[in-house]
Amino acid sequence: MSRYDWTLYLVTDRRLAGARPLPDLVAAAVRGGVTAVQLREKECATRQFVELARALKTLLAPLGIPLIVNDRADVALAAGADGVHVGQSDMDCRDLRRLLGDSAIIGLSVETPEQAAAAPPEADYLGVGPVFSTPTKTDAAPAWGLEGLAAVRCVSHRQLVAIGGIHRDNAAQVIGCGADGVAVVSAICTAPDPELAARSLRHEISRGRNE
Numbered sequence: 144m145s146r147y148d149w150t151l152y153l154v155t156d157r158r159l160a161g162a163r164p165l166p167d168l169v170a171a172a173v174r175g176g177v178t179a180v181q182l183r184e185k186e187c188a189t190r191q192f193v194e195l196a197r198a199l200k201t202l203l204a205p206l207g208i209p210l211i212v213n214d215r216a217d218v219a220l221a222a223g224a225d226g227v228h229v230g231q232s233d234m235d236c237r238d239l240r241r242l243l244g245d246s247a248i249i250g251l252s253v254e255t256p257e258q259a260a261a262a263p264p265e266a267d268y269l270g271v272g273p274v275f276s277t278p279t280k281t282d283a284a285p286a287w288g289l290e291g292l293a294a295v296r297c298v299s300h301r302q303l304v305a306i307g308g309i310h311r312d313n314a315a316q317v318i319g320c321g322a323d324g325v326a327v328v329s330a331i332c333t334a335p336d337p338e339l340a341a342r343s344l345r346h347e348i349s350r351g352r353n354e
Contacts, residue, residue, distance in 0.1 A: 150325075160333075181212070227247070231252065253271055254273075
């Protein structure tokens with residue numbers, strides 16, 4: 144069992160957040176029920192990336208909510224983040240474990256069932272997707288669909304966090320197919336009220352678990 148709760152995993156995108164300061168958006172989402180946060184910055188100078196990560200760590204640490212940094216082990220170490228999430232072409236999970244230590248969280252994106260089967264034990268959870276097509280990641284692999292997600296759940300005992308095109312109207316179905324949690328970007332980052340959006344997602348996740 145994971146020592147963290149992956150029920151509702153927010154992946155940040157400052158472009159989608161508009162003029163709202165990222166810490167304010169994250170704080171509102173957490174009030175609504177977000178249980179984990181990944182700071183994803185593809186076009187950010189390293190110093191600013193570290194400063195953002197430190198601000199979010201200060202916000203989340205007292206609440207026991209993990210802060211995961213996308214791709215950048217150096218930023219995670221500098222900011223005291225809880226872990227790193229990587230893709231198939233990023234640093235190997237075994238190297239990350241040696242760098243970050245046994246207590247760090249390591250997440251790994253998988254885009255095919257074969258990648259899920261081959262995931263190293265150093266990965267604490269798998270980001271499975273895209274489940275549905277998504278405009279927030281233009282280089283994403285073909286969508287798995289609910290059937291693909293269910294097939295991986297049948298053969299894997301790993302913690303599975305589904306991502307890609309997930310929102311209020313399909314979150315219950317995703318959980319019903321065996322995901323341990325859902326990761327969202329635009330469903331919260333573009334919402335006029337991130338707290339309400341998160342609360343609505345949590346309701347649907349609970350419904351999916353109870354059906």
